[in-house]
Amino acid sequence: MAQLFGKASNFVTEKLGKVEKPEADLTDVDFRKASFDAAEYVGKVHVKNPYDHSIPICEITYKLRCAGREIASGTVPDPGSIKGNDVTLLEVPVKVPHSVLATLVKDVGADWDIDYELILGLTIDLPVIGNFTMPLSKKGEIKLPSLNSFFG
Incomplete structure (x- = not known):
């Protein structure tokens, strides 16, 4: 009985491994707006769906890391x-309090930007398979808001 179960499990695993899955790419992180308490950035994710029907997204988790530490999640x-x-283009809003940005002064330097890593987990509900999380990440530099962002 154990052999039969093992063979069935291997068969299912092999077949599900060959099933085409959606693909996602975190293409960009941009400054969206500034308020008096926080700066808002947006991560842009392009998701390609190979199926004829739409797929529900369960949730998107995010972590924004700068200067080696997590500043927003x-x-x-x-x-x-x-x-x-x-x-499908998904936009993931990330709010960072100004008090946190102020602690990154060493990284800001003369160019008024910070090095970042945005880590996303895109959880979708695939038929038969169930919930499936696609890990995505992007490293780069984002500009900090200037006074013109508040008054312009």
């Missing part, structure tokens, strides 16, 4: 769905 619950046979 959170979850975007139920952000919608991925269109069938199409590429």
